[in-house]
Amino acid sequence: MEDVYRRLAARLDELPHGFPPAPDGVELRLLAKIFSPEDAALALRLMPSPETAAAVARRAGLSEDAARARLDAMAARGEILALGPRGARRYALMPFIFGIYEFQLERMDAELAALVEAYMPTLAPVLGGSRPALGRVVPVGVSIEARATILSCRSVEELIEGAQSILLSECVCRVEREALGKGCGHLREACFALSPEPNAFSGDSPRRRVATRAEALDVLARAEREGLVHCTYNVREDPIFICNCCRCCCGFLRGLAEFGAPHVLANSGFVAAPDAAACGGCGACVARCPTDALALVPAGGDDARPRIALAAERCIGCGLCASVCKRGALTLVPRPAAEIEKPPRDVSAWYLARARSRFGLLGAAASIARFAARAARRGRPGAD
Numbered sequence: 493m494e495d496v497y498r499r500l501a502a503r504l505d506e507l508p509h510g511f512p513p514a515p516d517g518v519e520l521r522l523l524a525k526i527f528s529p530e531d532a533a534l535a536l537r538l539m540p541s542p543e544t545a546a547a548v549a550r551r552a553g554l555s556e557d558a559a560r561a562r563l564d565a566m567a568a569r570g571e572i573l574a575l576g577p578r579g580a581r582r583y584a585l586m587p588f589i590f591g592i593y594e595f596q597l598e599r600m601d602a603e604l605a606a607l608v609e610a611y612m613p614t615l616a617p618v619l620g621g622s623r624p625a626l627g628r629v630v631p632v633g634v635s636i637e638a639r640a641t642i643l644s645c646r647s648v649e650e651l652i653e654g655a656q657s658i659l660l661s662e663c664v665c666r667v668e669r670e671a672l673g674k675g676c677g678h679l680r681e682a683c684f685a686l687s688p689e690p691n692a693f694s695g696d697s698p699r700r701r702v703a704t705r706a707e708a709l710d711v712l713a714r715a716e717r718e719g720l721v722h723c724t725y726n727v728r729e730d731p732i733f734i735c736n737c738c739r740c741c742c743g744f745l746r747g748l749a750e751f752g753a754p755h756v757l758a759n760s761g762f763v764a765a766p767d768a769a770a771c772g773g774c775g776a777c778v779a780r781c782p783t784d785a786l787a788l789v790p791a792g793g794d795d796a797r798p799r800i801a802l803a804a805e806r807c808i809g810c811g812l813c814a815s816v817c818k819r820g821a822l823t824l825v826p827r828p829a830a831e832i833e834k835p836p837r838d839v840s841a842w843y844l845a846r847a848r849s850r851f852g853l854l855g856a857a858a859s860i861a862r863f864a865a866r867a868a869r870r871g872r873p874g875a876d
Contacts, residue, residue, distance in 0.1 A: 508846035509587035510618035542582035570595025605671035620753020628758040630722040632811035657692035659685040661700035682736040760809035762824040770821035773797040777813035
């Protein structure tokens with residue numbers, strides 16, 4: 493039985509995101525918690541690109557109806573990706589993050605949460621160990637200098653305005669930490685799935701619902717008031733999600749702070765610019781900074797009030813410091829061009845760039861070839 497989970501773990505690790513083996517094999521226990529042996533075996537027949545139930549059925553030695561019923565049930569459990577309306581869906585193998593983990597909202601209990609936490613010290617350095625970064629920060633729009641609007645990465649409000657369908661979900665990271673008795677009390681209904689297609693989401697779950705643009709903008713405003721960081725997929729087109737992250741629960745910020753994962757989250761392309769002369773020394777920005785990039789230092793001379801100082805290398809350009817400063821002592825300005833890493837065009841371009849970075853050119857080509865070879869094994873039950 494363990495062999496099917498070992499093979500599934502190896503398959504997930506072939507994806508650019510990564511799913512590396514842990515010294516104690518916790519990743520196998522994690523997969524066994526989520527997948528039955530039968531589901532794991534069927535997941536091994538799937539490709540990372542969506543395909544029909546008929547294609548999966550031929551490869552798995554099942555009837556099309558039986559394959560579709562099983563695939564739909566697996567999609568409902570968040571084990572695989574399903575796109576399109578029932579009866580005309582396409583199915584794909586998802587990475588663990590982003591993918592399987594985020595779809596475990598309804599199944600997140602203390603046992604699953606503990607397994608995820610035990611695996612994160614192994615997983616996070618791989619997730620954040622290669623370029624391009626998995627996600628990127630989207631800055632608070634009100635804090636950006638007008639001259640910075642020439643940059644190609646849009647504001648979070650523009651991402652919402654450009655979506656034709658919006659699905660609002662609870663934050664799986666906060667749900668996970670709450671299952672362990674380590675909840676932070678921040679906004680739970682805080683994560684968005686976005687689609688350029690109308691009526692793309694059904695929201696048929698108690699923990700996710702279809703939202704209007706007005707509702708989504710209200711959530712964003714509340715997230716900013718709570719000091720949450722807007723994060724999205726590190727792509728320029730159709731970024732598919734927005735998360736509002738806290739440093740105590742969320743994988744992006746914990747990856748930077750706790751797990752040595754420098755490329756888990758790219759900065760926004762901006763950096764805070766403090767005006768020491770305007771600073772009143774209240775420290776509100778220091779308390780709000782999610783990466784400890786700000787500190788109060790003595791002003792010197794006869795002025796007893798401390799002044800704000802910035803460690804620019806730690807700043808992710810979220811703008812939360814600027815949005816809380818009542819004296820206008822902080823703004824966001826563009827980083828030097830040499831410090832800005834342009835995101836890949838879309839998710840497909842990200843996959844290719846990440847595969848080359850993680851596996852090398854030959855390794856990436858070999859990984860793609862292995863998946864293609866499996867797709868060609870029609871009518872050979874058991875071959876993977």
